[in-house]
Amino acid sequence: MKTTLCTFFFFVSICLISYAQTSKGNFLLGGSFGIINEIDDTDLNNVLFSKEKQTFFHVRPSLGYFIANNLVIGLNPNYSSQKTILTGEQNYRSQIFKTFSISPFVRYYKKLNEKVSVFGQANIFSFERMNSEIISRVANVEDKTTSNRTSLSPGFTFSPGLVFFATNKLGIEVSLGLIRYSFTRAKTKGTSIQGNISEPIENTNTNRYAAFSLDPSRFSLGLQFYFSR
Numbered sequence: 001m002k003t004t005l006c007t008f009f010f011f012v013s014i015c016l017i018s019y020a021q022t023s024k025g026n027f028l029l030g031g032s033f034g035i036i037n038e039i040d041d042t043d044l045n046n047v048l049f050s051k052e053k054q055t056f057f058h059v060r061p062s063l064g065y066f067i068a069n070n071l072v073i074g075l076n077p078n079y080s081s082q083k084t085i086l087t088g089e090q091n092y093r094s095q096i097f098k099t100f101s102i103s104p105f106v107r108y109y110k111k112l113n114e115k116v117s118v119f120g121q122a123n124i125f126s127f128e129r130m131n132s133e134i135i136s137r138v139a140n141v142e143d144k145t146t147s148n149r150t151s152l153s154p155g156f157t158f159s160p161g162l163v164f165f166a167t168n169k170l171g172i173e174v175s176l177g178l179i180r181y182s183f184t185r186a187k188t189k190g191t192s193i194q195g196n197i198s199e200p201i202e203n204t205n206t207n208r209y210a211a212f213s214l215d216p217s218r219f220s221l222g223l224q225f226y227f228s229r
Contacts, residue, residue: 022117023228026066028064029062030171032223035057036056048091051088055082070111075105076105077101079098080098090140094135096132101126101128103127115165118162122156124156125154126152131149132149143193151185153185170225171226173221176220180210181208181210186206188203
């Protein structure tokens, strides 16, 4: 059996005076959240585990300020958690990952008409911290690994999108695809416990990432509120 639940979240803002949405001096506030719950109790073709359950949760707010007409700068703090549980007749494995990241952005709007605008958003770099815990029990032997990973990714990510202004304050937006290049330096510290043996974990690594995608899985939907001081 497989079930999926997706919930769409928006931030509510009360505005008393009506202003143009993307004018200089206005603010942008919005975001989304989602919950996905999947259970797969079919044959996983694994001799240790026969059932898998995954839960994923994320919150992605955004806050920006229009420094000029149609041009906004802001921040995208993100939080996500992912939990995977694998079970078998006598075996168990739990994986929990919790991630916080923050990234500044620049966005430019181009109006098609009074209700619809296209936009392009660029993120310059991202800072991320991830905590993880992995517990496994096989043949009555339990292993546990905990770690935290911090990374800084200078680079460039560009995402195109379209916004429909349902009211003068509320925009419903969609984005699809991205162009990205980044250079990531990450540092990991933690502890691995196997039976009665405990060992520290510490390593540093770097990697480069480049992507161009119009994959439908990159599709996202969000609400943004536009308001003035």
